[in-house]
Amino acid sequence: MAMSAGQEDGQPMMEMNTTPLIDVMLVLLIMLIVTIPAQTHAVKVDLPQNIGQPNPPPIEPQKNKITIEPDGRVYWNGSEIDLVTLRQYLDQSVQISPEPELHFQPNPDARYERVDEVLAVIKRSSVTKLGFVGNEQYRNDF
Template sequence: MSMSAGGKDDEPMMEMNTTPLIDVMLVLLIMFIITIPIQTHAVKVDLPQNSNNSSPPVDAEKNKILIDANGNVFWNSVQIDDVTLRQYLDASLQKDPEPELHFQPDPAARYDTVDRVLAIIKRANVSKLGFVGNEQYRNDF
């Protein structure tokens, strides 16, 4: 006669001990976490380097280039041609600190005129360029 610890006599009494299984799984999980290299996602951005510790003056000079619907180019509200634009850009780059350049084309201006002026600005190596008035195109796309 055998002793019965519950249940019917005709059913086998098999209960799996899950404690060692859980322990092994936790150890494997920790090992995988430790051995997997850290995935880093880096975006390289060239930040401006300040050679001296003084901050730039608050009232820095700001130049504005406007292009109207007829393709006329204006430097601070004075109409200029491409050669004069390049001369003004070269003169502004000689100043320390470099003044900001605001670029504002009219929405009806021809693309080739805007592209030509942007090419002149790029060839002059202007580093402080901002596009003004882009909020008018916000709802177009």
């Protein structure tokens, strides 16, 4: 017998109706999902502000280039390196006066996770001259 409308002798039904309870729980669950803020992840990089120097610096600083390939390999001026070596190179370049420019150019197919790791290493090394190179390749994507 799937459902009973009560016993024949007039006694009340002893089974609890769970349908309203389930409805209330679903409404509460939906309200909870709607009110939870979306999780966002960002790496904050302090980019230099354009001050508008009237004269270029007298000495042209050395330019270092970091590239990231789609398979996750990181290159420093064309040589493959790991993140520990990258940090060492960045710490050495910060000590040079004037500080060399750092050009950052990830491949469009590189994984965001790897790009994020490299940007975090750059931020921790206190590099002040950082440029994102090759952004013009994305101008038609949006």
